[in-house]
Amino acid sequence: MILLACATQLECQNAANLPAASPTDTLKPVRIRGRDFLPCPVGIGPVAAAFSVGALLERHPEVTGVLNLGICGSFDMARAPLGSTCVADAEIWPEYGVRHSSPAEEEVFGHRMFADLPLDPPNRLDLDPIAQAAAMGMTLHPAWAIGPSLTVAGVSGDPQRAQSLRDLHGGLTENMEGFSLALAARRLGIAFLEIRTVSNPVGARDKRLWNFKLALNALQNILPVLTGDSA
């Protein structure tokens, strides 16, 4: 069983191509090309996602992988324009560490999150999406952009913050749940894959530059490609 982890019910419905349901309805497992997926809204932000995935993985020991689908912001609108699909090859949690008012002085915290989990730097999980997809019996689309994704508790609210995060971490996308889900999978030694569609440029608050509907609709195309059901 693959845990299909999305922040919201709406993202789960689009990702699993399910009919619209009320936000409190429990989603049922779906079977696609012989693979079982359990769609679960894990909540918005790293704390809700960490709590939810911990509880879900304890309740469902049959889960062999976590597939995180959802919308995201783009740091590079040329490589990752609105509605495009991006695969994370690293998850970085930039807020873990020491914060300075000047981004140039930003430094990484020296302490590991878990004593027995050596990460270098300690806020970065390197992912291998091609291998992880294969471990879950799936294949990536060759045209999907691949790059690091930054998980934040607070969405970047202006172009300066976006620029400093881009300069410091070299991210392709920004999201609010991925690091928590990737960390849970790493701790349990199960597969993890994060694929998101771009809803907005990171740091832009002018809603004329956003297209959440396009990104939500684009989520519908991911699972058919991953499972070979799109032909």
Ligand SMILES: O=C(O)c1cccc(C(=O)CC[C@H]2O[C@@H](n3cnc4c(=O)[nH]cnc43)[C@H](O)[C@@H]2O)c1
């Ligand atoms: O109020 C804002 O400025 C704002 C900007 C972007 C997104 C939001 C949201 O409320 C959606 C957060 C939700 O969607 C993912 N997401 C989408 N875009 C971004 C982003 O630019 N930075 C971080 N997360 C983003 C995220 O995973 C959440 O689940 C509000």
